[in-house]
Amino acid sequence: MFEIKVNGKWYKVSAFEDEPLLWVLRERLGFTSVKFGCGIGVCGACTVLLNHKAVRACTLSIKEANKKEILTIEGIPSHHPLKRAWIKYQVSQCGYCQPGQILEIYALLLENPSPSEKELTEKLNGHLCRCGTYVRIKKAVKEVVKELKAGGKK
Amino acid sequence: MITRREFLKISALTLAVAITPEGYKIFRAEEVPSQINPNLWIELSKDNYLTVLINKSEMGQGVYTGLSMIVADELDFPWERVRAKASPAGKLYIDPKMKEQLTGGSTSVRNMYFVLRKAGASMREMLLFAASKKLGIPKKDLLAKGGFIIEKKTGKKHPYAEFLEEAKNIPLPKEPPLKKPEEFIYIGRSLPRLDTEEKINGKALFGIDAKIKGMLYAVVERPPYFGGKPLKVDKSDALKVPGVYDVFPISTGVAICGDSFWACEKARDKIKIKWSESPLMNWNDEDFEKFFLHKLKEKGVVVKKTGDPERVFKNSEIVLENTYLLPYLYHATLEPMSTLVWVKKEECHIYVPTQWQTSVIRSAEKITGLPEEKIKVYTTYLGGGFGRKANVEFVEEALEISKKTGKPVKLIYTREDDIKSGYFRPMNAAFIKASADKKGNLTALSFKIAVQPLLGGRASVEGLEDMLYHIPNLYVERVDVDLPVTYWFWRAVGSTHNAFILETFLDKMAKLMKIDPVDLRLNLLKREPIARRVVERAAEISSWGKTPRKGAVMGFAYHYSFGTHVAEVAEVILDEKTGKIKVPKVYCVIDHGPVTVHPDLIKSQMEGAICMGLSMALKEAVRFEKGGVKNTNFHTYEILKFEEAPEVEVEILNSQRPMGGVGEPGLPPIAPAVANALFWGYGLNITRLPLTPEYVKTLLTRKG
Numbered sequence: 001m002f003e004i005k006v007n008g009k010w011y012k013v014s015a016f017e018d019e020p021l022l023w024v025l026r027e028r029l030g031f032t033s034v035k036f037g038c039g040i041g042v043c044g045a046c047t048v049l050l051n052h053k054a055v056r057a058c059t060l061s062i063k064e065a066n067k068k069e070i071l072t073i074e075g076i077p078s079h080h081p082l083k084r085a086w087i088k089y090q091v092s093q094c095g096y097c098q099p100g101q102i103l104e105i106y107a108l109l110l111e112n113p114s115p116s117e118k119e120l121t122e123k124l125n126g127h128l129c130r131c132g133t134y135v136r137i138k139k140a141v142k143e144v145v146k147e148l149k150a151g152g153k154k
Numbered sequence: 155m156i157t158r159r160e161f162l163k164i165s166a167l168t169l170a171v172a173i174t175p176e177g178y179k180i181f182r183a184e185e186v187p188s189q190i191n192p193n194l195w196i197e198l199s200k201d202n203y204l205t206v207l208i209n210k211s212e213m214g215q216g217v218y219t220g221l222s223m224i225v226a227d228e229l230d231f232p233w234e235r236v237r238a239k240a241s242p243a244g245k246l247y248i249d250p251k252m253k254e255q256l257t258g259g260s261t262s263v264r265n266m267y268f269v270l271r272k273a274g275a276s277m278r279e280m281l282l283f284a285a286s287k288k289l290g291i292p293k294k295d296l297l298a299k300g301g302f303i304i305e306k307k308t309g310k311k312h313p314y315a316e317f318l319e320e321a322k323n324i325p326l327p328k329e330p331p332l333k334k335p336e337e338f339i340y341i342g343r344s345l346p347r348l349d350t351e352e353k354i355n356g357k358a359l360f361g362i363d364a365k366i367k368g369m370l371y372a373v374v375e376r377p378p379y380f381g382g383k384p385l386k387v388d389k390s391d392a393l394k395v396p397g398v399y400d401v402f403p404i405s406t407g408v409a410i411c412g413d414s415f416w417a418c419e420k421a422r423d424k425i426k427i428k429w430s431e432s433p434l435m436n437w438n439d440e441d442f443e444k445f446f447l448h449k450l451k452e453k454g455v456v457v458k459k460t461g462d463p464e465r466v467f468k469n470s471e472i473v474l475e476n477t478y479l480l481p482y483l484y485h486a487t488l489e490p491m492s493t494l495v496w497v498k499k500e501e502c503h504i505y506v507p508t509q510w511q512t513s514v515i516r517s518a519e520k521i522t523g524l525p526e527e528k529i530k531v532y533t534t535y536l537g538g539g540f541g542r543k544a545n546v547e548f549v550e551e552a553l554e555i556s557k558k559t560g561k562p563v564k565l566i567y568t569r570e571d572d573i574k575s576g577y578f579r580p581m582n583a584a585f586i587k588a589s590a591d592k593k594g595n596l597t598a599l600s601f602k603i604a605v606q607p608l609l610g611g612r613a614s615v616e617g618l619e620d621m622l623y624h625i626p627n628l629y630v631e632r633v634d635v636d637l638p639v640t641y642w643f644w645r646a647v648g649s650t651h652n653a654f655i656l657e658t659f660l661d662k663m664a665k666l667m668k669i670d671p672v673d674l675r676l677n678l679l680k681r682e683p684i685a686r687r688v689v690e691r692a693a694e695i696s697s698w699g700k701t702p703r704k705g706a707v708m709g710f711a712y713h714y715s716f717g718t719h720v721a722e723v724a725e726v727i728l729d730e731k732t733g734k735i736k737v738p739k740v741y742c743v744i745d746h747g748p749v750t751v752h753p754d755l756i757k758s759q760m761e762g763a764i765c766m767g768l769s770m771a772l773k774e775a776v777r778f779e780k781g782g783v784k785n786t787n788f789h790t791y792e793i794l795k796f797e798e799a800p801e802v803e804v805e806i807l808n809s810q811r812p813m814g815g816v817g818e819p820g821l822p823p824i825a826p827a828v829a830n831a832l833f834w835g836y837g838l839n840i841t842r843l844p845l846t847p848e849y850v851k852t853l854l855t856r857k858g
């Protein structure tokens with residue numbers, strides 16, 4: 001039996017020790033917003049926050065996540081600047097990669113509200129989007145970073 | 155998901171919309187004749203919501219948004235209160251033009267535009283009549299606006315829903331007045347997509363997210379090479395994994411079922427399978443290349459012959475020929491193939507991210523023996539489609555497994571399974587030859603392609619046989635290739651290779667002819683004013699012929715496909731030392747006909763198609779080893795990533811002619827535009843893709 005906190009609520013769950021957190025979240029607990037894309041940590045679709053840091057849930061076992069705190073896209077309020085910018089720039093196409101993209105930037109901004117372009121690029125290079133929403137992601141993220149800088153708070 | 159009967163029961167005011175061979179028709183829901191197959195239902199509910207039930211699949215292209223806003227515009231209804239939903243699947247919902255329930259060929263909006271307007275207008279008129287009756291005010295003194303009936307004299311507002319009961323008894327107006335373009339409130343405007351919020355709040359349900367209590371999970375181990383079948387399966391160790399339910403062979407491989415996905419995966423490592431041999435089992439990349447080039451020498455089917463190119467070649471001073479070789483391509487939808495299927499004795503339920511519901515039903519009929527009425531297909535959101543999800547082999551696998559186990563089964567392809575399963579954009583070898591006169595015209599062109607045929611071969615020669623360039627002597631031949639490698643449609647399929655070959659070859663001709671490549675195209679398009687304007691605008695907005703940004707070279711390409719003209723100009727930077735290519739900016743001009751419903755959706759389709767086409771140009775090829783796919787996941791089948799995406803400037807043009815499609819035509823021009831930039835800037839004679847650093851460096855040395 002493992003225990004994890006997801007979006008502020010504790011869950012008990014039984015799973016294989018080596019079972020990736022991804023499958024536990026998706027299939028055992030029903031957080032299907034955490035997407036499966038590659039299973040080897042290269043596409044970014046399964047990104048969640050583990051104790052406030054972005055991780056790839058497909059390469060992290062439930063054992064490693066045990067007793068820890070997880071945030072999925074449902075845990076980010078819909079009026080958050082990132083989500084508002086996503087709507088403003090109409091970023092999503094099929095939408096499959098989008099939760100992972102948003103969570104990655106959310107985690108980066110928690111750590112550093114004014115990341116450099118290089119840092120942003122490094123992070124986003126790890127998130128594949130077959131629909132080609134990259135250009136819009138760039139615009140949306142840039143705007144949020146600017147907003148945060150102007151507001152001086154996160 | 156609701157059925158047609160349930161829909162009628164709960165709905166307040168419902169209209170059904172159908173395209174029939176005699177033209178489009180609108181019905182009151184209660185009166186739809188049984189032989190008619192509506193494409194779409196619209197319902198206005200008591201709580202004043204408009205629901206549009208759509209028979210096309212939403213895979214990111216925005217079809218739910220585009221179709222709904224056409225209805226909402228004529229109805230004059232607030233956008234925040236509009237909902238779109240997947241229609242059920244079945245004969246009732248086929249596209250009567252295609253005779254199938256299928257989302258493909260860039261057709262959704264162009265097939266539905268006028269009929270949706272009329273439907274919205276009909277509902278608006280019925281509400282006005284009803285309000286006039288109920289309020290005792292002449293209809294001319296009422297106005298339908300923003301979801302309200304407004305009394306012109308007093309300004310008093312009543313929500314539409316107040317008049318639903320009366321409206322249900324109003325006969326359908328024969329010729330409801332349509333809005334004049336200047337009265338449009340939505341058409342031509344970029345409204346917020348209906349699916350965005352669901353998609354960024356984790357609420358959108360994709361095929362892989364479906365769930366039924368008590369379902370089994372399944373994975374399928376497929377042969378290591380194309381053409382293999384399981385001969386012997388040793389499952390003893392696999393069955394020892396806790397949670398594993400059963401392991402058994404199915405048509406395509408060996409199915410592993412368990413009570414969790416992870417149990418299946420663990421068990422998969424423990425099965426031992428002996429596969430039958432395949433003629434391909436020793437084939438590597440070079441063998442495929444040799445085979446296709448060899449096929450190209452065989453006699454094929456003559457698809458087109460006007461004039462006598464061979465004779466013209468003999469008498470021409472300017473003649474050039476090239477042989478091209480282009481690889482198999484993988485779709486790489488970010489959501490891999492996945493479906494949830496429950497085959498019961500009496501009926502069958504299928505939750506599926508499909509582009510082709512009719513094909514899903516046919517497969518289910520075949521495998522379960524149940525009649526169509528007993529097969530319920532629920533279309534989920536598609537995490538990318540690009541043609542791949544119009545193929546149904548993954549549904550057939552799940553049907554087999556559920557039938558055998560008697561349980562609901564969710565089949566999931568891992569990324570490795572997904573790549574290995576094939577259904578690729580076909581590989582091909584092509585020979586092209588052309589001649590020119592000294593006045594800047596092409597006098598003859600001959601083209602021959604060896605390829606696995608799609609749509610009876612028609613899709614394999616699209617963009618050539620029907621090209622708009624005027625060349626008086628034209629010959630097109632196709633050699634059909636037969637191989638066990640599975641192949642299928644891939645965003646703009648035939649045009650992806652044919653436009654590449656034709657458009658790069660045109661630039662090579664232009665150089666021999668000492669003429670600017672844009673001028674050459676304009677010469678060849680003398681009789682095509684719409685195409686010419688697209689080419690001219692692309693040259694203008696990209697400042698063609700002027701000095702590009704520092705270190706960059708520019709390339710041009712134009713292609714007509716799916717009823718739409720697109721020209722693209724790419725700015726390309728090549729690092730000669732490393733062979734690495736960067737494309738900072740792409741200009742794109744599209745003419746898709748008379749009306750633009752939603753400019754931003756078109757723009758996003760152009761951006762997406764350009765990214766996918768650029769990915770194909772720079773990175774993508776399926777590689778083979780021992781008859782199987784060598785690429786295993788996204789680290790060995792790379793696709794375009796964030797920093798490689800170009801800035802895209804799109805200009806949309808309109809012209810008076812039938813509407814063209816949007817989802818695919820943005821893709822074909824980008825690869826040749828990039829190759830052409832490298833041809834003019836660095837003299838690279840490109841005849842293959844992808845433009846990997848190694849290939850580019852080889853070309854650079856060959857030139858030097």
Ligand code: FES
Pocket residue numbers: 035036037038039040041042043044045046047056057058059
């Ligand atoms: S599924 Fe985890 S990174 Fe791709």
Ligand code: FES
Pocket residue numbers: 092093094095096097098128129130131132133214488537538
């Ligand atoms: S929006 Fe479809 S993969 Fe990114």
